[in-house]
Amino acid sequence: MRREYKIIEKYEVVPNVHKFVIRDPRIAKKVKAGQFVLVMANEKGERIPLTLSDWDPKEGTITLYVLELGVSTMELVSLSKGDSLYSLAGPLGHPAKVEKFGNVLLGGGCFGIGGIYPLAKAMKEAGNSVTVIIEARSNYLLYNREKLEGVANEFFTTTSDGSEGMRGHVQDKLQELVKDGRKFDHAYFMGCTFMLMQCARATMPHKIPTGVALNAIMLDGTGMCGCCRVTVGGHTKFVCVDGPEIDGHLVDWDELFIRKHIYREEEAVSYQSHACRSLTGYEREAKGGGEA
Amino acid sequence: MMPNLSGRVKMPEQPPEIRARNFQEVPFGLTEELALREASRCLNCKNPLCRTGCPVAVKIPEFIQLIKQERYAAAARKIKETNALPAVCGRVCPQEVQCESKCVLGIKGEPVAIGYLERFCADYEREMGLTEIPEPAPPTGKKVAVIGSGPSGLTVAGDLIKLGHEVHIFEALHKPGGVLTYGIPEFRLPKKIVQAEVDNLIKQGVRLELDSVIGMVRTVDELIEEDGFDAVYIGVGAGLPTFMNIPGENLNNIYSANEYLTRANLMKAYMFPEYATPVERGKHVVVIGGGNVAMDSVRTALRLGAETSTIVYRRAREQLPARAEEVHHAEQEGVLFNLLTNPVRFIGDENGCVKGMECIKMELGEPDSSGRRKPVPISGSEFIIECDMVIVSIGTGANPVIFSSLEGVERNRWGYIIVNEETNETTKRNVYAGGDIVTGSATVIQAMGAGRIAAKAIHEKLQAMDRKK
Numbered sequence: 001m002r003r004e005y006k007i008i009e010k011y012e013v014v015p016n017v018h019k020f021v022i023r024d025p026r027i028a029k030k031v032k033a034g035q036f037v038l039v040m041a042n043e044k045g046e047r048i049p050l051t052l053s054d055w056d057p058k059e060g061t062i063t064l065y066v067l068e069l070g071v072s073t074m075e076l077v078s079l080s081k082g083d084s085l086y087s088l089a090g091p092l093g094h095p096a097k098v099e100k101f102g103n104v105l106l107g108g109g110c111f112g113i114g115g116i117y118p119l120a121k122a123m124k125e126a127g128n129s130v131t132v133i134i135e136a137r138s139n140y141l142l143y144n145r146e147k148l149e150g151v152a153n154e155f156f157t158t159t160s161d162g163s164e165g166m167r168g169h170v171q172d173k174l175q176e177l178v179k180d181g182r183k184f185d186h187a188y189f190m191g192c193t194f195m196l197m198q199c200a201r202a203t204m205p206h207k208i209p210t211g212v213a214l215n216a217i218m219l220d221g222t223g224m225c226g227c228c229r230v231t232v233g234g235h236t237k238f239v240c241v242d243g244p245e246i247d248g249h250l251v252d253w254d255e256l257f258i259r260k261h262i263y264r265e266e267e268a269v270s271y272q273s274h275a276c277r278s279l280t281g282y283e284r285e286a287k288g289g290g291e292a
Numbered sequence: 293m294m295p296n297l298s299g300r301v302k303m304p305e306q307p308p309e310i311r312a313r314n315f316q317e318v319p320f321g322l323t324e325e326l327a328l329r330e331a332s333r334c335l336n337c338k339n340p341l342c343r344t345g346c347p348v349a350v351k352i353p354e355f356i357q358l359i360k361q362e363r364y365a366a367a368a369r370k371i372k373e374t375n376a377l378p379a380v381c382g383r384v385c386p387q388e389v390q391c392e393s394k395c396v397l398g399i400k401g402e403p404v405a406i407g408y409l410e411r412f413c414a415d416y417e418r419e420m421g422l423t424e425i426p427e428p429a430p431p432t433g434k435k436v437a438v439i440g441s442g443p444s445g446l447t448v449a450g451d452l453i454k455l456g457h458e459v460h461i462f463e464a465l466h467k468p469g470g471v472l473t474y475g476i477p478e479f480r481l482p483k484k485i486v487q488a489e490v491d492n493l494i495k496q497g498v499r500l501e502l503d504s505v506i507g508m509v510r511t512v513d514e515l516i517e518e519d520g521f522d523a524v525y526i527g528v529g530a531g532l533p534t535f536m537n538i539p540g541e542n543l544n545n546i547y548s549a550n551e552y553l554t555r556a557n558l559m560k561a562y563m564f565p566e567y568a569t570p571v572e573r574g575k576h577v578v579v580i581g582g583g584n585v586a587m588d589s590v591r592t593a594l595r596l597g598a599e600t601s602t603i604v605y606r607r608a609r610e611q612l613p614a615r616a617e618e619v620h621h622a623e624q625e626g627v628l629f630n631l632l633t634n635p636v637r638f639i640g641d642e643n644g645c646v647k648g649m650e651c652i653k654m655e656l657g658e659p660d661s662s663g664r665r666k667p668v669p670i671s672g673s674e675f676i677i678e679c680d681m682v683i684v685s686i687g688t689g690a691n692p693v694i695f696s697s698l699e700g701v702e703r704n705r706w707g708y709i710i711v712n713e714e715t716n717e718t719t720k721r722n723v724y725a726g727g728d729i730v731t732g733s734a735t736v737i738q739a740m741g742a743g744r745i746a747a748k749a750i751h752e753k754l755q756a757m758d759r760k761k
Contacts, residue, residue: 003503038464044567046559047466072568087466089503165696219554219569220474222464222505223692226533226548238532240690255542258644262544266570280445 005085008061013134013143017111018066018077025060027052027090033118034096034213037064038221040087041079046072049218049240051115051190052091054147065114071270078187078257092221093244096122097211101186104128105208107150107170107199109191113144114191115213123188129153131184133173135198137194139164170195171202182210189248193256200248212248214239217260223252233253300402307670312594312625315478315562319383319565324364327412331359333397334404341394342406348375348743352391354405359409362582369424370678371410376450377443377740378522379418382411384476385737386615391728419569420490425495429456434754437462437521439694442470443736445527446489447743449498455751459497460521464693467558470529472736474558475550477588479595480618484559488686499693511697512723522757523750526709526718526725528699530733531691535684537578541647545572549581549589549685567611574681577601578649580635581685582611583733587618590627591684602628602677604635606654608669626730632656632667636674638682645683648676687733694729701725709733715749726752 008143009021027037031052038047054063068077079085096119104123108116113134123130132152136142137160149155158173159167170189178184184206189199190213203210216228216239223241230237231252237243295695304326305311305319314383334356350371369380387407395403417423434457438445441463449459467473469486474705480713494500504529506512515521533548535541552571555561557755559569577593579586582605593601605612609631612619623629632654639648653673656665691709700720702710707724711718716726726742728734 003501020697026504044560046568071565075568087503089464089466089505089507089509092505211340219551219559220465223532224530224688225473225551225554226535227551229542231542236535241532255644258544259542262572263570266564270565270570283724 002086003088004090007079007083007085009083010079010081012077013065013114014141016068017114017141017143018068019114020064020066021061022064022085022088023270024088025057025063027088028055028057028060028062030060031055032095033098033122035091035093037062037088037090037219037245038092038218039064039076039085041072042086045075045086047087047219047221048072048076049092049215049221051111051113051213052118053111054117063114065111067111069126070267078263081274093240094242096213096245098122098126102128103182103184103186104130105184105187105203106130106132107134107174107187107189107191107195108132109170109195110191112190112195112213113148115144116152116188117144117147119188120148121189124151124153131177131182132156133158133170134193135159136171137161140142158271169198174199174202178206185212187248188245189213192229193253193260196248197251197253200251204249209235210248211245213244214246214251214256215221215244216256217262224291230259298329298333300333300405301326301408303405303408308574308605308621308624308626310689311479312457312591317482318479319474321415322408322412327364327409328362329360329641330405330409331356334360337355337396342391342398344395345391347390347737348744350375350378350391350410355413356404356409356441359413360665363542364413364416364639365420365422367413368422371414374744375740376406376447376527377489380443380472380481380489380590381416381737381740382407382409382489383481383485384615384735386735390737399642418485423488424491426454428497429454431458432456432758433753434458434522434757435460436750436753436754437515437519437524438465439512439525440470440527440529440727441468441490442527442529442727442737442739443472444743444746445525446471447492447740448527448724448726449493449749450496450745451744453493453496453498457751457754458499460499460501461493462501462506464503464505464528465558466502468500468502470527475516475585476736477553477557477592478562479591480588484552504692506724507696507698512701512720513695513697513699516722523722525725525743525746525750526694526729527721527727527739528694529728530688530740531693531707531729532689533684534687534689536636536686539639539717540640541684543638543640544644545574545680546638546682547572549683550682550688551580551584552589553585553592553713556596562592564597571596572611572681573597574679576679576681577605577681577683578677579683579685580604581687582607583613583685583687584618584735585733586617586649586683586685587614587622589685591618591622591625593681593683594627596623598642598681600628601626602630602679604633604649604651604677606632606634607664608632608667610657611664623625630677634667634669639676645679645680646682648678649682650674650676688728690732691729706732714745716746717749717753722753
């Protein structure tokens with residue numbers, strides 16, 4: 001009775017970032033920009049929230065970008081084309097706010113370079129002038145350029161080492177644009193929590209309304225467990241059902257950082273004791289495993 | 293046979309000091325000998341009051357008579373005439389306030405252990421491989437969507453499939469069972485029992501669609517208008533957990549009971565790292581609340597290695613809403629009870645983890661709207677409980693996701709769905725609802741009772757549709 005979520009395409013886009021195209025006609029038909037799915041690689045895995053980064057309702061496929069970080073993402077990226085995910089639920093969360101704002105600024109880092117694309121497309125279709133800035137440590141970690149350039153009115157890259165585009169981060173480019181007299185009516189950022197915080201802080205003095213796609217730890221993703229709670233403007237919100245887009249100027253970032261690190265020790269245990277790492281080749285063979 | 297006036301049997305169970313450290317089921321179940329002895333105590337009353345105490349009116353004296361005749365599988369089938377999940381109910385129903393509270397033997401002595409007997413024959417039937425899959429009724433050509441595979445959804449599905457309707461269950465999670473799977477721990481309800489019940493429904497032809505969050509991937513309107521369902525039953529259960537709304541509540545290691553139990557049960561964090569989902573293992577755990585979910589949480593914490601595991605509850609002992617057996621089991625296992633105590637704030641350490649909870653002592657005042665004496669704080673009685681983990685178990689609100697796209701279904705001021713109590717139909721035609729999404733937090737058997745009412749009404753409605761044609 002388990003549904004099949006077949007991996008149609010899978011490859012490493014840039015080091016450590018993997019692109020998955022998965023068949024799920026139900027989700028492909030329903031999804032809107034800014035929504036996410038919960039994924040399990042196997043029965044013993046975690047439920048991991050991943051941003052829906054593209055979709056094709058005709059083909060019935062969705063695209064996800066996975067950053068390999070810990071055991072659960074490692075197990076996910078060890079799946080191959082033709083395999084099926086164990087579980088895939090979505091689309092979840094509210095769609096991002098998309099309307100005719102005027103000049104819209106979008107920023108993406110890491111998996112968000114892939115994830116920001118549907119936003120760029122939707123914002124453009126809604127009649128906005130869209131500026132996209134993406135960031136990475138170095139130029140070999142940038143991807144998705146052609147797709148983003150194809151929908152954006154303006155497209156910029158930034159790198160920490162200056163190997164491509166401006167040396168710095170999304171917020172540095174943003175500051176530069178604003179200093180040059182550019183006006184933005186709306187901003188939206190997707191990437192790691194630190195980047196989201198930096199970008200939200202950069203737009204605050206210029207009073208640019210800012211949405212951030214928060215990535216909290218989740219379990220069910222349907223508002224049942226309360227795991228993903230975050231303080232927004234002094235009130236507790238649940239990222240899974242109130243977000244994932246949250247007003248970046250109201251987030252209690254310090255609390256969010258602390259909450260994200262709750263399982264740091266367990267992550268280390270999980271990683272060290274994982275079968276691929278903890279067993280020597282001999283033990284693996286004794287347990288009936290294949291190659292060392 | 294002469295009535296047996298000896299005392300009620302004792303349920304054999306794991307000794308408290310051992311079971312408090314493992315996840316195996318606490319009671320072993322009655323042996324055949326004990327079951328026969330207990331069954332012989334039933335007076336087979338002409339006017340069986342026990343049945344009136346049961347939300348699904350199980351034919352109690354009839355099934356106990358079958359046990360007396362050593363026809364155990366037949367006894368299980370007798371129960372199943374009105375209760376689809378006897379192995380579950382025998383374990384989790386609060387019999388002491390339902391069927392057993394009405395037993396005439398209880399007037400002078402102890403009531404018949406109806407719950408133990410129910411469990412005995414359901415387990416016998418399952419373990420001996422005697423479960424019968426009912427012959428399917430001729431197909432009616434009618435399709436029903438059941439949203440949620442918890443106790444009420446499973447009941448609706450079981451009742452309607454027997455009547456020849458096509459039934460699809462949509463479950464949001466990756467495993468079926470709802471609260472039976474994510475909420476109630478293995479030591480109280482082994483998951484293989486839930487799985488066996490679901491498998492039986494599938495064998496009868498029920499179609500189960502996992503990973504299907506209705507409201508998001510499909511809406512109720514789409515189920516009716518595009519997918520051709522003639523009726524929809526909403527049994528989506530509990531929603532967002534209620535928090536205390538006191539300072540420090542988002543510190544790390546403060547869980548909602550829903551999250552804590554979902555990690556431990558559904559995701560099997562007690563087998564971490566074999567299962568990848570972690571759960572914190574507090575040494576000094578405090579659980580706020582006094583219901584069954586609080587008891588499940590406080591006992592799970594012990595099994596996950598807590599040195600102390602304490603219930604903090606603002607009312608008095610007699611007012612603990614939990615099933616008596618759960619409170620008793622918790623006490624035996626060494627759970628501490630801090631009653632007439634209410635948290636005021638949480639105190640964090642330098643890493644953002646909880647290290648203590650300030651509480652205030654309470655005393656009982658005048659009765660409130662629930663008829664219970666209202667707890668009022670005693671000023672100046674504040675004190676601090678040191679702890680490294682807190683589980684908040686004070687109830688839940690309505691599930692928010694189903695309502696993201698549900699026009700025409702009216703809700704009350706708490707957000708729960710309003711239904712016609714005779715049919716459990718909502719204010720939207722052919723859409724029914726039951727369980728926690730209608731009543732707020734209640735019991736498994738109450739949810740099943742709601743499912744039975746809805747299933748009957750849905751069947752009648754579907755038949756009437758045919759007559760109109």
